[in-house]
Amino acid sequence: MVATFSWYEYNATAGDSAVPTNLNLGNANAINLAPSTYPITAGTYSYSKWLRGHWSGSFTRIENLQFWMSSSGSGYVSGEDVLCSATTESYAGTSTYVAPTNTVDAQASNAMPEADPAAANIGVGGSLTGSITDTGDSDFIVIQASITTAATAGATQTKQFRLQYDEV
DSSP states (O other), X not given: OOEEEEEEEEOSSTTOEEOOXXXXXXXXXXXXXXXXXXXXXXXXXXXXXXXXXXXXXXXXXXEEEEEEEEESSXXXXXXXXXXXXXXXXXXXXXXXXXXXOSSOOTTOOEEOOSSOOSSOOBOBTTBTTOOBOSSEEOOBEEEEEEEOTTOOTTOOOOEEEEEEEEEO
């Protein structure tokens, strides 16, 4: 038995979803955007990205969802921060969709983990101990970049978002 995984990105409405080829952040509420076309102005936020992990195929159970970011190179650049909804509290993420915003997104209020959190930090059905037993989705994962006025114009650093899970 093997599960098939894909990301789903939600934009204008919860029904406006697609499988993205990248999760780039920028100043547009768009899938697969080019950051050079939609740069984030210093002192502002990117549009938040509303994502879900999606599983299909033949499997018994998907559980223990761990979300984090790794960077290629030296990590953050000066004036950059990435926020997310992942948490180690009793509930992680949200099951209620809210349109992405380029102001502070209350759902993306936690510091992005920069290493495997070693325990579930994204929920299924509103619980960190929830599981998927048939084709289904994680709770929403919300990510957003905060760029301060200390940021250098054009400075970027590639990040990789990772979602690790146990397939039983």
